[in-house]
Amino acid sequence: xxxxxxxxxxxxxxxxxxxxxxxxxxxxxxxxxxxxxxxxxxxxxxxxxxxxxxxxxxxxxxxxxxxxxxxxxxxxxxxxxxxxxxxxxxxxxxxxxxxxxxxxxxxxxxxxxxxxxxxxxxxxxxxxxxxxxxxxxxxxxxxxxxxxxxxxxxxxxxxxxxxxxxxxxxxxxxxxxxxxx
Amino acid sequence: xxxxxxxxxxxxxxxxxxxxxxxxxxxxxxxxxxxxxxxxxxxxxxxxxxxxxxxxxxxxxxxxxxxxxxxxxxxxxxxxxxxxxxxxxxxxxxxxxxxxxxxxxxxxxxxxxxxxxxxxxxxxxxxxxxxxxxxxxxxxxxxxxxxxxxxxxxxxxxxxxxxxxxxxxxxxxxxxxxxxxxxxxxxxxxxxxxxxxxxxxxxxxxxxxxxxxxxxxxxxxxxxxxxxxxxxxxxxxxxxxxxxxxxxxxxxxxxxxxxxxxxxxxxxxxxxxxxxxxxxxxxxxxxxxxxxxxxxxxxxxxxxxxxxxxxxxxxxxxxxxxxxxxxxxxxxxxxxxxxxxxxxxxxxxxxxxxx
Numbered sequence: 001x002x003x004x005x006x007x008x009x010x011x012x013x014x015x016x017x018x019x020x021x022x023x024x025x026x027x028x029x030x031x032x033x034x035x036x037x038x039x040x041x042x043x044x045x046x047x048x049x050x051x052x053x054x055x056x057x058x059x060x061x062x063x064x065x066x067x068x069x070x071x072x073x074x075x076x077x078x079x080x081x082x083x084x085x086x087x088x089x090x091x092x093x094x095x096x097x098x099x100x101x102x103x104x105x106x107x108x109x110x111x112x113x114x115x116x117x118x119x120x121x122x123x124x125x126x127x128x129x130x131x132x133x134x135x136x137x138x139x140x141x142x143x144x145x146x147x148x149x150x151x152x153x154x155x156x157x158x159x160x161x162x163x164x165x166x167x168x169x170x171x172x173x174x175x176x177x178x179x180x181x
Numbered sequence: 182x183x184x185x186x187x188x189x190x191x192x193x194x195x196x197x198x199x200x201x202x203x204x205x206x207x208x209x210x211x212x213x214x215x216x217x218x219x220x221x222x223x224x225x226x227x228x229x230x231x232x233x234x235x236x237x238x239x240x241x242x243x244x245x246x247x248x249x250x251x252x253x254x255x256x257x258x259x260x261x262x263x264x265x266x267x268x269x270x271x272x273x274x275x276x277x278x279x280x281x282x283x284x285x286x287x288x289x290x291x292x293x294x295x296x297x298x299x300x301x302x303x304x305x306x307x308x309x310x311x312x313x314x315x316x317x318x319x320x321x322x323x324x325x326x327x328x329x330x331x332x333x334x335x336x337x338x339x340x341x342x343x344x345x346x347x348x349x350x351x352x353x354x355x356x357x358x359x360x361x362x363x364x365x366x367x368x369x370x371x372x373x374x375x376x377x378x379x380x381x382x383x384x385x386x387x388x389x390x391x392x393x394x395x396x397x398x399x400x401x402x403x404x405x406x407x408x409x410x411x412x413x414x415x416x417x418x419x420x421x422x423x424x425x426x427x428x429x430x431x432x433x434x435x436x437x438x439x440x441x442x443x444x445x446x447x448x449x450x451x452x453x454x455x456x457x458x459x460x461x462x463x464x465x466x467x468x469x470x471x472x473x474x475x476x477x478x479x480x481x482x483x484x485x486x487x488x489x490x491x492x493x494x495x496x497x498x499x500x501x502x503x504x505x506x507x508x509x510x511x512x513x514x515x516x517x518x519x520x521x522x523x524x525x526x527x528x529x530x531x532x533x534x535x536x
Contacts, residue, residue, distance in 0.1 A: 020364065024193050027366045035193070035364040036521075039219070039302070060450040062359065062443070063521035153193075 001056050003141060004064055006081055007131070008049035009073025009094070014128035017154070018071070019050035022132060025142045025150035026054040034059045047076050054141065069139055071131045072098060073114065090138050092131065110138055112176050118169060126169035133173020144174055191368050196334045196360040197222035199367050200290055203338035204262055205230055207372045209288070211237035211261035213250040215269065218302040219358035220292035223264040237261075244269040248276030248287070255285045256395050258383025260342050264290035266358075267308055268299055271316060277351055278317025281412070282397030284382075286345035286352070289323075290338070293357040295519035304358035305519045306442055309497035312355045313471045320409055322416050324352040324423070325470040327441045331365035337468070343374035348419055349382070355470060357493075359443045359521055416472075424476070425468040430456065431481055434463030436532070439478070439502050440491040441467050444522040448491040451528035458529075460536070470498070475505040482509035489513045489532055493522055 005022065007015045016037050023035040037050040051067070053059045070085055071092045072078040078091070078098040085091055087106045096115035112134055118127040129151070136144055151166050194202070201223045204212070212227040224240070231238035237254065241247035247263045254261035265273065270291050280287040293308045295301040312325045324344050326337040338354055345352035384393055399405040430452065431437055440448035445466040455462035465481065465488075467474050482488070487510055490499040496514045503512045515531045517523045523531075 020193070023364055027191060027193050033193070033366060036359060037362055039358075039362060059365075059446070060453075061447040061522075061525045062363070063447070063524055065524045065526055 002053065002060060003055075003068045003139070004051060004053045005069045005071070005135070006049055006051050006067045006084070007071045007073075007128075008047065008077030008081055009071075009128075011046045011048045013073045014125060015048055015071075015073060016050050018128035018132055019052050021129065021147065021150045021154050022135070022142075023052050024153050025146045026052070028149050028153070029142055029146050031055065032057060032059050034062060036062060047074070047080070049077065049081075069135060071135055073127060073131060074098060092134050092138060094127070094131070108138070110134055110177070112173075114173075117172055117176070121165065121169045121172055123165060123169075126165060129166050130169040130173040133170040134176055135173075136170075137174050137177065144170065191366040193364050193366050194331065195222060195362060195364050196328075196331045196356060197292070197362070198226050199331050199334045200264070200338050200354065200356070200361075201226035201230070202369060203335040204288070204290075204342070205234065206369060207339050207342040208260050208376075209236070209262050209342065210259040211239075211251070211254040213239045213241050213247040213254070213261070213263045214265065215241050215244050215247050217266045217269045219294055219304070219361045220264050220266050220290065222361070223290060223292075244272040245276070248273040248280075248289075251287050251289075252276055252280050252283065252285055255280075255287055256283070256384050258379035258385060260286070260288070260346065262288035262290060262342075264292070266292045267294045267296050267305070267311075270308065270311060274311075274316035275318075277315065277323060278319055278321060279397055280351045281317075281321035281323070282319065283395050284349040284412075285395070286342075286349055288341050288345050289351060289353045291353050291355050292361040293355065301519065302358065303520045304360075304443065304522075305494060306357060306444060306492050306497070307494040307519065308355070309441075309470065309492070309494060312353050313473070313501070321412070322350070322419075322471050324348065324350055324419065324472075325355050326352065327355045327468060327470050328360060329442055329445045329466065331360065331363060332367045334360060335367055335369060339372055339374065342372075343377075344423060346377035346379065348415060350415070350419070355442070357443055363443075420472040423469060424472045424474050426474040426477060427464075427466040427468060428477070429464045431463035431465060431485070433461055435461040435486045436536070437463045437465050437481060437485050437488050438491055438528075438532075439465045439467070439488055439498070441470060441498060444491055444493050447522045447525050448528060450525035451491070451532070454525055454529050455532065462532075467498075473501050473505070475501075478502060478505035479507065479509070482506040485510060487511050487513065487535075489515055489535065491523070491528055492516045493519065
């Protein structure tokens, strides 16, 4: 089995870091994994994305033509990657910054006010990790505990004070659809 | 970014960091460099780690300075390296030519980006010619190793240091922007090669022995002929002993895809997809670009019906494949000028057009 994920948003929203956490989680779960960023004339406020490919075997290819899961943290990312999602795949979108319009009927949508939820957690910068919680729930490809471990791996020693908040954001994201029921 | 080396345990790390860490584990004593995307993380990592280990780190004032500082360092018998990318590796060509003539084990990490000229910072394989044919003057070869995964960035960095010292010839690790920026799980391990004794030639101070001189100047024409013969004897030994490649499903293949570096990953998947469609495809991946696996390609050319090289450039390695095949069967090109490699599906559809 091979699945790929695109995480996209504004520069500064932490999409590369979210991808790094996800990739670490897959590695810790014993999977093969490749992470690579879009890079170029990116800057804070511009759009940026990264792709994570997870596989039970050697990762087959990079620069894939479609994706199983897309996390879009802003409207531009939603518009850019909607058409790239595989039939039956998932669009996980930040409804604080993207309109809830379902133009495609052959994919699953998960709209959540990710930025607002992050503010409620206490730090808007947690939006990226909160979105991973949503992804874990939707994808069922890695568990929350492994993600927590991955956060611990990625967060450097001098930033460890932020670990509890990150774990909380992850949990809020993971439990989001339960909250709305 | 994850940069810690936890021995015998996998860590998720970027290609650039993997290369830098491997160089340190290989025993690189001195690093000289000038930053350029997409390989700046190498210098960044070295700037911290080398000082921590009390080894040499110099942020050079230019690439010209960096390559010549590396020449100076390796002439004392220690392992040393520089790293750069495309338009800045162009500035090092004079130094590389000198290092071959001086028979010095310079290690260069070349992380390719778009060209010609300033080009852009996207991945590319446009410096295949630059690395294998060279832009310096005179008759020479650089040993060129092409990794295709982050783990191979580690493995082949070790090998670059070893081969450079073993043959007293510059060695190039030819990566690209995609590999440099990509993160994958890697395992670091102890430098697996024997240490080479440099005491017979290194400039270590002439105390208790006769003075030595390392230079490439040969005022008498005959002497230069003798030197070139000797140099090319060495290249013959390298060509006989150090060729490395990977080969999958080539035994019964009607069509063999030839691809190196990060692009070969997508070519491998394209090969599998062609097989699923009933087309007997195989994959041939040169790991050493010099020495090039001519002999094996020539053998395969007697059995297969067609070669297709897959490259992110306007068609460079295809020329070497054609020379190796020597007209035994057609050699076609599937390419993209610059950027991330074409997807497997794109490669498959282009190959179907060729059939």
